[in-house]
Amino acid sequence: MDHFLYRDGVLFAEDVPVSEIAAAVGTPFYCYSTATLERHFRLFDEALAPLPHLVCFAMKSNSNQAILKTLAAKGAGMDVVSGGEYARAVAVGVPGERIVFSGVGKTVSEMRAALAGGIRQFNVESEPEMEVLNAVAVSMGLRAPVAIRINPDVDARTHAKIATGKSENKFGIPISRARAVYAQAAALPGLEVVGIDVHIGSQLTELEPFELAYRKVADLTEALRADGHEIRRLDLGGGLGIPYTRSNEAPPLPSDYGDLIKRTVGHLGCEVEIEPGRLISGNAGIMVSAVIYVKRGEGRDFLILDGAMNDLVRPSMYDAHHDIVPVVEPEPGVEPAHFDIVGPVCETGDTFARQRAMPPLAPGDLVAFRSAGAYGAVMSSEYNTRPLIPEVLVKGDHFAVIRPRPTFDEIIARDNIPEWLL
Numbered sequence: 001m002d003h004f005l006y007r008d009g010v011l012f013a014e015d016v017p018v019s020e021i022a023a024a025v026g027t028p029f030y031c032y033s034t035a036t037l038e039r040h041f042r043l044f045d046e047a048l049a050p051l052p053h054l055v056c057f058a059m060k061s062n063s064n065q066a067i068l069k070t071l072a073a074k075g076a077g078m079d080v081v082s083g084g085e086y087a088r089a090v091a092v093g094v095p096g097e098r099i100v101f102s103g104v105g106k107t108v109s110e111m112r113a114a115l116a117g118g119i120r121q122f123n124v125e126s127e128p129e130m131e132v133l134n135a136v137a138v139s140m141g142l143r144a145p146v147a148i149r150i151n152p153d154v155d156a157r158t159h160a161k162i163a164t165g166k167s168e169n170k171f172g173i174p175i176s177r178a179r180a181v182y183a184q185a186a187a188l189p190g191l192e193v194v195g196i197d198v199h200i201g202s203q204l205t206e207l208e209p210f211e212l213a214y215r216k217v218a219d220l221t222e223a224l225r226a227d228g229h230e231i232r233r234l235d236l237g238g239g240l241g242i243p244y245t246r247s248n249e250a251p252p253l254p255s256d257y258g259d260l261i262k263r264t265v266g267h268l269g270c271e272v273e274i275e276p277g278r279l280i281s282g283n284a285g286i287m288v289s290a291v292i293y294v295k296r297g298e299g300r301d302f303l304i305l306d307g308a309m310n311d312l313v314r315p316s317m318y319d320a321h322h323d324i325v326p327v328v329e330p331e332p333g334v335e336p337a338h339f340d341i342v343g344p345v346c347e348t349g350d351t352f353a354r355q356r357a358m359p360p361l362a363p364g365d366l367v368a369f370r371s372a373g374a375y376g377a378v379m380s381s382e383y384n385t386r387p388l389i390p391e392v393l394v395k396g397d398h399f400a401v402i403r404p405r406p407t408f409d410e411i412i413a414r415d416n417i418p419e420w421l422l
Contacts, residue, residue, distance in 0.1 A: 002283040003033040004370065009329040011368055015397035018288055018327050022366055025390045025401060028289040028307035030377050032062075032402075034070055034395040036284035040254075041074050044276055047258025051272050054120075056100050058238050058277025059085045061374035066393050066402035067281065068092045077120065079238070079275040083110035090117055100235065100273065102149075102199075104129075111136045111144070121145040123197040123235060125172055130185055137190030147195040147235050148182060150175050150220065154200050154213045172198070175216060182224055193229055195270065196220060199237025202278060205251040207260050210239075214264035221268050234265055238275040242282040244321050244371050254279070278374040285373020287312050287389075288327065291365045292344065301339050303361060308343030309350040310383035312369060312376050316349045324352065327366035330359035341367075345384055377403070385411060 003014045011018045013031050021031060044055045056077035059068065063085055068078065069092040077098035078089040089099050096118020101110075104125045111133055114122070124130050124146045137144040151172035173181050185193050200213050214236060221231050241251040254276075261272060289307030314320035324341060336357040343350040352369070361367070377391050391403040 001039065002036045002370075004286055004368070006329045011325070011327045011329070013286070013394040013399070016394050016399050018286075018368060019366060021392055021394075021399055022288055022290070022327075024399075025392060026405070027366065028287060028305070028311055029390040029392055029405075030285055030287050030372065031392045031394060031399075032064075032067060032281075032285045032373055034393060036373075037067065037070055037280060038074055040276075040280040040284065041071055041076055043254040044258075044274065044280070045075065047254040048261065048272060048274070051262060051266060052270075053272040053274070054098065056098070056273055056275045057280055058275045059089065060378065061277030062281040062285070062376075063088055063378055064391055064393075064402055065092050066391075066400075068094070070393075071280070072098075077273070079277070083107070083113055086110070086114055086117070096120065100275065102197075102275070106133070108132060108136055112140065115140055115142050115144060119145065121147050121194055121233070121235070123147050123149050124185075125149050127173070127181060127184065130181075130188065130191065134188040134190035143190055143192045145192045145194045146185065147197040147233060148173060148178070148185060148193070149197040149199070150178050150217065152198055152200065152213045152216045154209050154216070175220065178220055179223060179227060182229055183227065186229060193231075195231055195233030195235060196224070197235040197237070199235075199275070200239060202239045203241040204239045205241045207252050207256060210236075210257070211260055211264060214261065218265050218268060221265070221270070231268075232270055233273065234268070234270045235273040235275070236261060236265070238277055238279075240276060240279050242279050242371060242374075245323055280374075282371050282374035285371075285376060287369040287372040287376060289367055289369070291361050291363050291367065293363060294339075294361065300355065301337065303339045303341045303358065303367075305341065305343055305352070305367065307352075307369075307389070308345045308384070308386060309347065310345065310381045310386050311343075311389050312352070312372060313379050313381075314375055315352045317379075322352065322372060323370040324356060324358070325368050325370065326359055326361065327368055334359050345386075382411060387411060 054077045056079040057071050058079045072094050078094050079100045080086045081103035097120050100120050102123040133144050149172035152175050224231050243250045289305040293304040295302040309316045338355045341353040387406045390405045393402045
């Protein structure tokens with residue numbers, strides 16, 4: 001469920017007409033719903049009760065500070081994968097004990113910053129990382145809390161570029177070597193082993209891969225405890241998918257996912273962490289764009305929008321589907337036509353949809369890309385010197401710009417001309 005609905009034929013974001021926001025900030029822009037963000041977080045939080053748990057928002061899906069502050073106010077922790085994300089989480093007041101640091105390539109400077117500022121745990125991905133983190137912690141007179149990320153060799157049955165739990169993926173330590181690696185970690189004076197971490201991929205639309213992975217984690221927990229390790233925390237990752245189309249079968253509900261967690265690891269007495277991103281922020285956002293031209297071609301027609309692949313790269317990068325709807329609902333009985341929906345960038349890859357059925361549209365008409373709140377703005381760029389587009393947050397009948405559109409002068413001023421060219 002989201003809070004982007006038609007009222008009297010006009011698309012609203014909560015209680016604000018989308019066309020009103022477009023008139024104020026211009027197009028294209030991202031728009032997020034506070035009510036949807038809060039509802040999706042609450043569903044996960046309730047799904048894990050009464051287990052001791054922490055729901056950490058995967059910031060890589062949407063790291064705008066207003067989004068983070070909205071979720072943190074409801075009790076969310078944060079899952080960060082870079083020093084910059086850690087700094088963003090701290091900047092909005094998230095305490096270190098609610099921040100988990102993931103990622104395969106943590107640097108010494110990132111480790112130092114997190115240790116100095118406070119961290120719930122590092123999810124360690126490799127033995128070399130483990131050795132470096134130990135050295136950094138010892139040099140600071142600290143012990144770094146760690147969960148070792150285990151690769152369970154489970155096929156997540158998702159897009160190859162977002163699968164992370166198979167043996168050929170770059171993530172984690174093979175589960176066959178887990179006991180030996182935990183023994184190495186326990187012997188390092190700068191590390192405190194607190195748990196196990198696993199994450200098998202993103203946009204999973206069925207529960208069986210999770211069950212296979214979590215049962216392996218449960219068995220490993222028993223084995224590690226038998227080896228003398230205190231495993232008190234299980235980080236089970238994120239990855240539960242969202243419905244990108246209104247017609248396809250919906251992925252499992254957070255409540256079903258929570259029941260699975262209780263069934264597979266609930267008996268272990270561990271605190272459970274999960275790190276949803278897409279399911280919290282994905283359907284909480286739309287991207288709004290305007291039609292520039294309707295182009296008639298040979299064999300196909302085109303809707304050319306002012307939004308482009310640099311604003312929303314998922315269709316170009318993943319062949320991802322987004323429902324695209326007119327902001328003004330068509331009259332009943334209007335016959336749709338089929339269009340390729342494209343942007344203005346000089347690349348064939350700047351295509352959002354091919355032969356998509358759409359109502360008649362004209363230059364200046366607005367369309368909304370649904371399910372654009374995750375991996376939209378965070379993956380955008382200024383390719384073709386196209387300014388990053390505004391982000392807007394709606395709460396009830398109010399809206400605010402939470403990231404403005406830069407001017408061309410601001411973009412150009414970031415370049416430095418060396419003195420020999422002056």
